[in-house]
Amino acid sequence: MIAAPGSADSGWAGRFVPRGAIAPAGSFPTLGAQLGPFMEWQAGCWPRLAQARVGLAQVCSRDLSLGDRVVRAQFNPGRAVSTTAEVDAASIQQRPCFLCPTNLPPEEKGLAYGRHWVVLANPAPILPDHFVLAHREHRPQRVRDAISTLLAFAGDTRGHTACIYNGPACGASAPDHLHLQAVQAGLLPEELAAWRVVDGEPADLLVDRPRLRAWLVPGPGPVLLGFCGQARPVERALTAAVDALGMVQGEPDEPRLNLLASGRDGQVLALLFPRDAHRPACYRAPEPERRIISPGAIDMAGLLVTVRQRDFDALSPSLVRDIYRETSLATERLALVRDLLERRLAYA
Numbered sequence: 094m095i096a097a098p099g100s101a102d103s104g105w106a107g108r109f110v111p112r113g114a115i116a117p118a119g120s121f122p123t124l125g126a127q128l129g130p131f132m133e134w135q136a137g138c139w140p141r142l143a144q145a146r147v148g149l150a151q152v153c154s155r156d157l158s159l160g161d162r163v164v165r166a167q168f169n170p171g172r173a174v175s176t177t178a179e180v181d182a183a184s185i186q187q188r189p190c191f192l193c194p195t196n197l198p199p200e201e202k203g204l205a206y207g208r209h210w211v212v213l214a215n216p217a218p219i220l221p222d223h224f225v226l227a228h229r230e231h232r233p234q235r236v237r238d239a240i241s242t243l244l245a246f247a248g249d250t251r252g253h254t255a256c257i258y259n260g261p262a263c264g265a266s267a268p269d270h271l272h273l274q275a276v277q278a279g280l281l282p283e284e285l286a287a288w289r290v291v292d293g294e295p296a297d298l299l300v301d302r303p304r305l306r307a308w309l310v311p312g313p314g315p316v317l318l319g320f321c322g323q324a325r326p327v328e329r330a331l332t333a334a335v336d337a338l339g340m341v342q343g344e345p346d347e348p349r350l351n352l353l354a355s356g357r358d359g360q361v362l363a364l365l366f367p368r369d370a371h372r373p374a375c376y377r378a379p380e381p382e383r384r385i386i387s388p389g390a391i392d393m394a395g396l397l398v399t400v401r402q403r404d405f406d407a408l409s410p411s412l413v414r415d416i417y418r419e420t421s422l423a424t425e426r427l428a429l430v431r432d433l434l435e436r437r438l439a440y441a
């Protein structure tokens with residue numbers, strides 16, 4: 094059958110990893126176990142990716158303390174194009190969509206995930222094994238179309254990956270094409286800190302039940318709401334938090350946010366970073382004060398990416414605090430979200 098335009102299969106025929114390329118015929122490795130071999134195979138036949146991985150092995154990083162929280166700064170010149178991408182509607186309309194199959198380089202192949210999604214290797218990685226999970230249709234980035242897949246992928250990869258969502262106004266470089274990303278689990282400071290809360294480290298808890306724990310982390314540093322437990326209660330609570338944030342921001346369809354999800358021992362962890370500005374004031378400052386920093390989910394999770402040596406060198410705890418204060422939801426609005434969410438979760 095020929096797929097109609099816009100259907101789940103349009104354009105993707107012939108764009109998948111050849112059968113047997115990453116696992117011997119007759120074997121059925123788990124999704125998490127396929128991702129590493131897929132990345133190796135793809136790097137072996139796509140020189141741009143191989144080169145990017147060599148570059149990534151040379152990036153510098155250093156840790157900064159914000160009270161009891163740690164932010165890791167990374168100097169990664171390979172991210173320059175993504176970090177400075179214009180994502181206004183006119184700029185997006187003028188460029189070919191780099192997640193649609195017709196525009197992928199011939200070497201780039203995907204790994205099917207369910208009927209609607211394709212896992213691709215990110216040719217501008219921030220961390221080793223950095224994937225993009227693209228919807229098979231060209232349709233807008235929309236949080237309500239992403240949440241269930243975000244949580245499912247985190248659960249299905251069982252501790253191998255942290256899956257992330259960047260809102261169209263909060264770091265997504267393809268706001269016109271629904272997509273998620275996934276990176277190796279256990280490398281992002283706020284992901285690690287959240288698992289410590291799950292393991293019993295004290296936190297500002299909103300809910301503490303056997304099937305769901307929810308908590309809030311205010312500044313200094315990125316503001317976040319954490320949820321952990323069984324998949325269904327976590328999805329309901331995360332959706333309730335998106336609704337509450339949408340009401341407070343006056344943007345019910347697509348509140349400004351980033352999301353991260355990870356899985357472990359049958360539990361799902363989800364972090365919601367409620368946002369204010371997409372880019373901090375220092376991004377627009379005149380040189381030499383300008384700092385090219387454009388936070389998305391990975392930055393909000395505590396890995397702050399810089400693309401110029403001088404910006405990396407200039408990062409201090411006070412500048413980092415300012416960056417997170419300007420890009421996270423303000424304290425008064427956070428209190429409103431908390432009130433709304435606590436009421437919703439009380440009856441959940």
Ligand SMILES: [Zn+2]
Nearest residue numbers: 190193231270
């Ligand atoms: Zn597209």
